[in-house]
Amino acid sequence: MAEVPGDCPGTSSAQAGSATACQGCPNQRLCASGAAAGPDPAIEEIKEKMKSVKHKILVLSGKGGVGKSTFSAHLAHGLAEDETKQIALLDVDICGPSIPKMMGLEGEQVHQSGSGWSPVYVEDNLGVMSVGFLLSSPDDAVIWRGPKKNGMIKQFLRDVDWGEIDYLIVDTPPGTSDEHLSIVQYLSAAHIDGAVIITTPQEVSLQDVRKEISFCHKVKLPIIGVVENMSGFICPKCKNESQIFPPTTGGAEKMCQNLNVPLLGKVPLDPQIGKSCDKGQSFLSEVPNSPATASYRNIIQRIQDYFGLHHSQEEKII
Amino acid sequence: RGNLARVQHILLVLSGKGGVGKSTISTELALALRHTGKKVGILDVDLCGPSIPRMLKVQDRDVHQCDSGWVPVFVDQDKSISLMSIGFLLEKPDDAVVWRGPKKNALIKQFISDVAWGELDFLIVDTPPGTSDEHISTVEALRPYKPFGAVLVTTPQAVSVGDVRRELTFCKKTGLRVLGIIENMSGFVCPHCLECTNIFSKGGGEELAKHSGVPFLGCVPLDPQLTQSLEEGRDFIQEFPKSSAFPALASIAQQILDGTS
Ligand SMILES: Nc1ncnc2c1ncn2[C@@H]1O[C@H](COP(=O)(O)OP(=O)(O)OP(=O)(O)O)[C@@H](O)[C@H]1O
Ligand SMILES: Nc1ncnc2c1ncn2[C@@H]1O[C@H](COP(=O)(O)OP(=O)(O)OP(=O)(O)O)[C@@H](O)[C@H]1O
Ligand SMILES: [Mg+2]
Ligand SMILES: [Mg+2]
Ligand SMILES: [Zn+2]
Numbered sequence: 124m125a126e127v128p129g130d131c132p133g134t135s136s137a138q139a140g141s142a143t144a145c146q147g148c149p150n151q152r153l154c155a156s157g158a159a160a161g162p163d164p165a166i167e168e169i170k171e172k173m174k175s176v177k178h179k180i181l182v183l184s185g186k187g188g189v190g191k192s193t194f195s196a197h198l199a200h201g202l203a204e205d206e207t208k209q210i211a212l213l214d215v216d217i218c219g220p221s222i223p224k225m226m227g228l229e230g231e232q233v234h235q236s237g238s239g240w241s242p243v244y245v246e247d248n249l250g251v252m253s254v255g256f257l258l259s260s261p262d263d264a265v266i267w268r269g270p271k272k273n274g275m276i277k278q279f280l281r282d283v284d285w286g287e288i289d290y291l292i293v294d295t296p297p298g299t300s301d302e303h304l305s306i307v308q309y310l311s312a313a314h315i316d317g318a319v320i321i322t323t324p325q326e327v328s329l330q331d332v333r334k335e336i337s338f339c340h341k342v343k344l345p346i347i348g349v350v351e352n353m354s355g356f357i358c359p360k361c362k363n364e365s366q367i368f369p370p371t372t373g374g375a376e377k378m379c380q381n382l383n384v385p386l387l388g389k390v391p392l393d394p395q396i397g398k399s400c401d402k403g404q405s406f407l408s409e410v411p412n413s414p415a416t417a418s419y420r421n422i423i424q425r426i427q428d429y430f431g432l433h434h435s436q437e438e439k440i441i
Numbered sequence: 442r443g444n445l446a447r448v449q450h451i452l453l454v455l456s457g458k459g460g461v462g463k464s465t466i467s468t469e470l471a472l473a474l475r476h477t478g479k480k481v482g483i484l485d486v487d488l489c490g491p492s493i494p495r496m497l498k499v500q501d502r503d504v505h506q507c508d509s510g511w512v513p514v515f516v517d518q519d520k521s522i523s524l525m526s527i528g529f530l531l532e533k534p535d536d537a538v539v540w541r542g543p544k545k546n547a548l549i550k551q552f553i554s555d556v557a558w559g560e561l562d563f564l565i566v567d568t569p570p571g572t573s574d575e576h577i578s579t580v581e582a583l584r585p586y587k588p589f590g591a592v593l594v595t596t597p598q599a600v601s602v603g604d605v606r607r608e609l610t611f612c613k614k615t616g617l618r619v620l621g622i623i624e625n626m627s628g629f630v631c632p633h634c635l636e637c638t639n640i641f642s643k644g645g646g647e648e649l650a651k652h653s654g655v656p657f658l659g660c661v662p663l664d665p666q667l668t669q670s671l672e673e674g675r676d677f678i679q680e681f682p683k684s685s686a687f688p689a690l691a692s693i694a695q696q697i698l699d700g701t702s
Contacts, residue, residue: 262609264611301574334489368668
């Protein structure tokens with residue numbers, strides 16, 4: 124991949140090829156000619172590559188720290204319990220990758236194979252890719268502007284040797300910016316099945332999540348449903364419940380009603396979830412009998428049902 | 442030096458991790474400094490997910506234009522806290538700001554040069570998580586005004602501390618002084634039985650501060666009264682002096698004041 128200048132205005136911008144940052148960039152003439160403004164040829168290449176991937180799910184939220192990565196990791200673990208299914212987990216949070224740690228893969232490196240990068244495997248049927256596998260030390264910061272992040276995402280989709288996959292789960296950073304636009308654009312020809320949106324119960328979070336739902340509508344991304352995470356905490360000593368992040372405006376339930384999107388379920392706060400994440404283990408198998416595990420399993424089942432349903436509808440149409 | 446000429450100290454609130462309480466700390470720091478008689482401005486450069494307007498209950502207000510640029514929104518009668526946020530520029534609150542880097546960078550430059558802050562003791566800059574466009578542009582545009590430094594926020598667990606380690610590297614690389622690390626959401630005391638549960642673990646922020654030789658500014662516990670008052674846009678510092686998060690927040694503000702005097 125050619126080195127993108129830090130201030131690259133983006134190939135489709137009006138300044139492409141003529142901005143100060145474009146001086147000396149190997150792609151300057153191409154950009155200035157306007158040729159780069161057309162659809163990126165990578166979109167077709169990615170479509171080819173993604174023919175071996177049955178379902179693609181994005182995990183999104185407008186708000187930070189609501190549990191996107193935790194959910195992505197556990198969705199992957201949950202789906203991978205069926206050994207006949209092949210699962211891939213792709214982390215496109217380029218500046219704050221959490222997936223390597225949560226999957227117990229910190230310090231792992233990707234390997235270059237003849238057909239591209241090989242994912243790092245947690246189990247035979249669960250492969251993971253993250254920018255974390257490309258860093259040499261835990262102090263390494265990825266101080267990249269948009270275009271460079273986009274280049275990385277393109278490589279993750281086009282140049283990783285994913286193989287035959289039943290479910291590709293994509294964990295994203297918070298917001299509605301470069302990473303989100305890029306993943307949606309690069310997968311536009313390959314088709315994304317839908318997005319699972321994560322929120323916490325309080326309005327400070329919901330106000331950002333409504334923006335994320337607007338984003339999904341804007342880019343015509345179907346919404347599989349919303350997960351309310353960190354809803355309520357049961358004290359381990361007295362068993363009383365506290366609303367640490369109170370649903371002051373009715374929580375995800377009310378928002379889903381208003382916006383007419385399905386609520387997939389609620390996951391309570393459980394200190395063991397954070398511990399499992401820090402140790403890189405699956406909470407589902409570490410603490411199988413907890414209420415949080417039950418609700419994770421319920422939600423995963425609903426997502427599987429979504430695919431079962433849509434799949435059979437597709438077959439009917441054919 | 443334009444619109445920032447009469448700003449004494451510029452503080453950035455940063456974290457590699459999302460949802461750790463950057464906006465909360467920015468808001469409470471502003472309120473605490475205001476209570477010591479300081480004039481404070483808040484610049485919210487989280488363009489995709491602005492939280493501060495709601496946290497200060499000014500989400501329905503608009504900014505106006507004047508000769509020297511935008512007039513920020515004043516939060517209180519005596520104009521001791523002023524705020525600029527993209528939240529004030531959106532037609533509908535649920536509108537998504539679907540912008541790539543270059544557009545975000547242009548607005549941030551404008552936010553830094555074109556807001557008529559007037560005289561301020563402190564300008565607090567609230568940022569989104571990460572080390573990308575918003576952060577690079579903000580630090581670059583603020584460089585001529587010599588920011589006083591950055592406060593880093595983390596939650597105790599390793600997943601968050603790991604991201605904040607990377608943020609420390611960002612500060613080092615961009616020459617931004619780290620004033621200290623805050624460990625937020627550190628322990629929850631059950632209001633029914635007073636049992637303390639470390640929902641997001643404990644001690645990770647303090648350990649990181651030690652390990653990296655950076656001052657540790659304190660642990661702020663999980664406090665439902667704090668969430669609640671931010672939801673309602675109330676002045677937590679004035680209304681809840683007996684709550685569990687108050688002493689830590691007040692002490693952090695005091696350390697910042699001591700550092701600047
Ligand atoms: N239900 C829960 N109970 C307790 N802890 C949780 C729960 N869900 C997530 N966590 C913890 O909260 C922290 C934030 O979760 P996570 O990193 O998954 O959020 P995120 O949305 O991916 O954040 P970012 O926006 O930074 O990518 C993690 O330490 C995780 O272990
Ligand atoms: N110490 C605390 N006790 C209770 N609630 C808290 C505490 N700190 C933050 N919160 C709540 O947690 C949520 C996340 O905090 P906040 O929005 O400040 O995080 P952030 O780092 O700014 O997130 P983002 O990365 O999305 O910008 C908010 O609802 C806030 O009210
Ligand atoms: Mg994450
Ligand atoms: Mg914030
Ligand atoms: Zn209790």
